[in-house]
Amino acid sequence: MSVFENAKSNLEKVSGYMKLSDKEMNLLLSHKAVRKAKLRVRGKEYDAWRIVHNDALGPSKGGIRFHPKVSEDEVKSLSFWMSFKTSLAGLPYGGAKGGVKINPKELDQKTLEEVSRAYMKAFHEFMGQDKDIPAPDVYTNAQIMGWMLDEFEKIKGKHEPGFITGKPIELGGSELRADATSKGGKIILDLLMEKLGRKIDETTVAIQGFGNAGMNIAKMLHDEGYDIIAVSDSKGGILNKQGLDIEKAMKTKQEEKTVVKYDDAEQISNEQILELDVDVLVLAALENQITKENAGSVRAGIILELANGPVTSEADDILHEKDVIVVPDILANAGGVVVSYEEWAQNRTGNILSMEYLEKVLQDRMVNAFNRTYDLYKSEESFTMRNAAYVLAAKRILSAERYRGRLD
Numbered sequence: 187m188s189v190f191e192n193a194k195s196n197l198e199k200v201s202g203y204m205k206l207s208d209k210e211m212n213l214l215l216s217h218k219a220v221r222k223a224k225l226r227v228r229g230k231e232y233d234a235w236r237i238v239h240n241d242a243l244g245p246s247k248g249g250i251r252f253h254p255k256v257s258e259d260e261v262k263s264l265s266f267w268m269s270f271k272t273s274l275a276g277l278p279y280g281g282a283k284g285g286v287k288i289n290p291k292e293l294d295q296k297t298l299e300e301v302s303r304a305y306m307k308a309f310h311e312f313m314g315q316d317k318d319i320p321a322p323d324v325y326t327n328a329q330i331m332g333w334m335l336d337e338f339e340k341i342k343g344k345h346e347p348g349f350i351t352g353k354p355i356e357l358g359g360s361e362l363r364a365d366a367t368s369k370g371g372k373i374i375l376d377l378l379m380e381k382l383g384r385k386i387d388e389t390t391v392a393i394q395g396f397g398n399a400g401m402n403i404a405k406m407l408h409d410e411g412y413d414i415i416a417v418s419d420s421k422g423g424i425l426n427k428q429g430l431d432i433e434k435a436m437k438t439k440q441e442e443k444t445v446v447k448y449d450d451a452e453q454i455s456n457e458q459i460l461e462l463d464v465d466v467l468v469l470a471a472l473e474n475q476i477t478k479e480n481a482g483s484v485r486a487g488i489i490l491e492l493a494n495g496p497v498t499s500e501a502d503d504i505l506h507e508k509d510v511i512v513v514p515d516i517l518a519n520a521g522g523v524v525v526s527y528e529e530w531a532q533n534r535t536g537n538i539l540s541m542e543y544l545e546k547v548l549q550d551r552m553v554n555a556f557n558r559t560y561d562l563y564k565s566e567e568s569f570t571m572r573n574a575a576y577v578l579a580a581k582r583i584l585s586a587e588r589y590r591g592r593l594d
Contacts, residue, residue, distance in 0.1 A: 370521015
């Protein structure tokens with residue numbers, strides 16, 4: 187099953203409950219624009235995409251990832267999830283996503299800058315603060331956003347910082363943006379633990395993916411009292427059932443470029459970390475990590491999807507039968523786009539927002555989205571949390587489409 191077929195399957199699961207017409211289904215599953223380019227940099231060509239799924243609620247919003255496995259199918263899925271994520275969070279955005287099929291780990295800074303600028307040259311005419319607003323994603327960061335902003339403004343001949351979010355603070359970025367995804371995920375997990383009556387200091391956690399999001403949430407959860415016993419990155423993982431020293435793990439990752447060099451733990455694979463006997467499994471890597479082949483071996487009681495699409499639709503069904511609660515990506519990792527919205531609003535108004543204000547807005551929006559999702563999930567016996575999140579998100583998109591006259 188392709189990544190987008192997986193996304194489609196999740197929508198089909200609630201289509202009967204929502205009584206969606208063929209026209210409504212087609213609208214939700216179609217993309218407004220699928221654009222592809224060849225970026226020519228230093229004698230090499232790299233495939234690049236910018237795909238807009240829907241813009242009924244407002245200008246499209248979504249990150250740009252640099253990864254050797256980026257594909258059109260993946261970017262279409264990510265743009266679809268962004269539409270649903272922004273809708274569920276109550277933001278005035280549609281969904282989009284971008285990607286370049288490249289391995290940034292093999293590039294020096296100058297080449298990385300040239301690729302970033304080439305991306306803007308390829309897609310700038312379709313972007314802008316009122317059109318389509320990119321942001322960082324896998325293997326992209328504030329510096330890359332800064333280069334892209336600079337190239338965009340050179341082409342347009344004016345300053346337009348609201349065109350892109352996740353920028354350096356000096357270029358109009360937000361203080362909270364770097365760890366907003368992780369902060370939002372922690373807020374959601376804490377709320378779920380409270381609903382379930384679980385004690386944080388008696389909760390074991392494993393985290394697949396020790397990049398920016400995984401590393402930040404590991405530190406946040408550890409500081410709160412959760413017991414982090416395993417983490418992994420693209421090269422493998424580490425396990426210590428007595429608990430990891432997260433500061434030491436972070437230092438090892440920064441110095442050695444991988445956590446597997448951590449010296450006080452058992453080495454495990456990325457596949458093994460998914461099957462550990464823990465209370466909470468945080469998925470902070472890539473798509474399709476838990477599938478129908480390994481879902482039956484998952485022993486965690488709660489899965490928090492900090493990455494996009496890490497659990498397939500078929501695996502969802504198996505996990506539901508095992509009474510595993512999966513907190514869906516469009517809820518769990520929405521903190522990034524919530525803070526991106528505030529950065530966009532700040533750039534448009536010139537009103538610089540304080541950290542205190544940003545943290546309150548993030549808390550309020552995440553709590554609101556969680557409560558609405560959880561209440562619907564508990565009211566329908568057969569529902570998963572993903573079912574509930576999809577229903578709420580789809581209803582808002584369709585309502586906007588109807589007010590625009592695009593639906594009968």
